[in-house]
Amino acid sequence: MELDSKSPTGPIETRWDRHRFNLKLVNPANKRKYTILVVGSGLGGGAAAATLAELGYKVKCFCFQDSPRRAHSIAAQGGINAAKNYHNDGDSVYRLFYDTVKGGDFRARESNVYRLSQISLNIIDQCVAQGVPFAREYSGYLDNRSFGGAQVSRTFYARGQTGQQLLLGAYQALERQIGAGTVQMFPRTEMLDLIVIDGKARGIVTRDLITGRIESHLGDAVVLGTGGYGNVYYLSTNAKGSNVTASWRAHKRGALFANPCFTQIHPTCIPVSGEYQSKLTLMSESLRNDGRVWVPLKKGDSRSPDQIPEAERDYYLERRYPSFGNLVPRDVASRNAKFVCDEGRGVGETGLAVYLDFRDAIQRLGKQLIKERYGNLFDMYNRITGEDPYSVPMRIYPAIHYVMGGLWVDYNLMSTIPGMYVLGEANFSDHGANRLGASALMQGLADGYFVLPNTIGDYLATNKLEKVGSDHPAVKEAEANVNAITKKLLEIKGTRSVDSYHRELGKIMWDYCGMSRTAEGLKTALGKIPDLREQFWRDVKVLGNGEEMNQSLEKAGRVADFFELAELMCLDALERNESCGGHFREEFQTPEGEAARDDERYSYVAAWGFRGVGNRPELNKEPLNFEYVHPSQRSYK
């Protein structure tokens, strides 16, 4: 398939302006004649639903949680980037663009990234106007802090709850429209299929999670803001409900899936404590500003940390990366933690943890100052582990945190199915192979508030969309498909629970397609996953029926999709014979052990087309051109 990114050409500074001018508009009086279905209510979906309704479109918005305010965007802690240069420290739209392309290890589309950094300015203004209580200086001006991967202060924040406050801003804007009757909200409703008519996305099939009712919703365009698929690993920092189902079922209807193997691991999470573990909790990366990471020099050293003398400790990040030390980027810090644990030098009961020690910082700065800086994080750690990090070093381990891959979209955020748009983490577009801190919130809101509401009008204005009825054969076929999946899952009546299969799949993914990957390991995974998938479809046990609230049934459908996605991720990772960003193939590293890109052969977006479960998907390539930021090797020595 020929992939047309519709990326504008010419001077990058004016691409978005010129593109917007060239887009066709829908007359204000005609907007109310169009119905747009928005799936997901987070920073992408929620912002889009509210904004589209403000513009005059009729909107239906869907989320699986009990309220649109629960979307997982709410859990983001750190902040949101914007190139305001309020601190006069040399920031600019161009610098944010440059940092993001470089941070993404040269696997993102330049036009998209430039637009993102331009729009970052409007996002802050919009959020302030909505009442987002960003941190302020005593003067009343907006405060900023610096964040990983940047040398300027451009991160706006609301304590450690930035995602929550931005989401509540979007949620309140959405509720305002719901109150005005322009958005119809469907909470506890899950999208289970996409309806494609004459090649265009015209509706979705949903299941009401309370009554089990399967229903079709028809419209003129479909927007997915359904988040990332980190839960394919079972244990991740994602919310328990986060899933790939909406994206995956759209993929099975023809939307290409791009760069599925690009996943991001966060280095500072609270380690796993037992088999029953249900999720992992992230602690802000800012802890690495004062904490020192170490493990014992000796293998299997089971002494308590205070009994291990200085000479028998290995501060491995400081040793390997003397200039960045404990502040190396996320992927580097994560991989090194894995390596020392693989050597048998990990700490704690499971041996899968490293120390993050504040002893020296407390001696140098005093307990009070450390408390002011990190008190809430120390409390959270204490609440979860029962240990006091002021006296005992924290134990941390990396965890899956974000995915850069997602459905392929063009510059208009439209997928390869005309009329279906994808926003935020659910699309692949802006972060390349690695996302910088405080950029996920920026992208979700940019897509939802400012990009999609501009680009969707062009599609509606230039396509003749015949009215379709709920008796259309494509609608009936999609409903029958959903009913068949539900029925099948309930009829298996096997022996093992959904969670037990999900946990086993997650372990395979973490072992072979996690922080570091090898061709051999990926092939092993590609052998194991289809076997386990077949066993799942023969043996999974889902009790109850489909006409009630049935949380096992909800999970079963999501895990079924994770199985198929997992295979694609491994295939994509195997196909990409290079290391870049979050994708580290052990065979491809520099003599110093860093990621070695192969720009000659892999400077492209891998966009996969579905060809049936178990069949090899079709690989399409969108070549990437770098006119402004020229690819170079990242170095943190």
Add this chain to the structure above:
Amino acid sequence: MRITLHIWRQANSNAPGHMVRYELPNVSEHMSFLEMLDVLNEDLIAKNEDPVAFDHDCREGICGMCGAMVNGVAHGPIPGTTLCQLHMRHFKDGDELYLEPWRSAAFPVIKDLAVNRGAFDRIIAAGGYISASTGSAPDGNAVLVGKESSDQAMDAAACIGCGACVAQCPNASASLFMGAKIAHLGLLPQGQPERQARAVAMVAQANAELFGSCTNIGECEAVCPKEIKLEVIAFMNRDFIKANWSGRGKALAND
């Protein structure tokens, strides 16, 4: 350790409910409360019994989706903690715990421990926002916000909308929830134009949803996992009374 649970089981909103006793012989002190329920559910599935339905999502204490009464206390015995962040080390071997869904006519039970909190969304839809359509905003620094106001607004904005305040209140009042939003927006200059109308509209909606009135008991503050202060209710009352005296806010309230 060994824990005995008595859990409210109710098949759907129309069915009668009852308490069912479950023995959990091997609870690890490192488990979170919800992980204990996961383990219980795995056991129930193995025995072909219907697992307990409960709401949860982020399991980090921020999404506001989880919550249940534990021995009569919303989110359990540890202050400032949601049920998902409550760990079993705070309980003793042999403890007997009673789990019930949020108690309020405005939060009907859907199944077991899951309730419908749609009333909260409708209160926000009635006026819990600032009308700032996308694209109309001036520069973020065009209107200054004093640090003190901003910090106080953030304190109130920390509300996660879990509903513990309502569940604990003998009157099932939503005042702490509403006060938090009214204070958050009312403390900021951007929230002034709609301030009085907001209070009137939100209170009117809460009355329509069958939430009770506030009688200053303060149990809401005691169980709030985000430790929202009772003074937000005073803030709300002040705005509400002012709006009524001045006759402002009628436009929205009469809708």
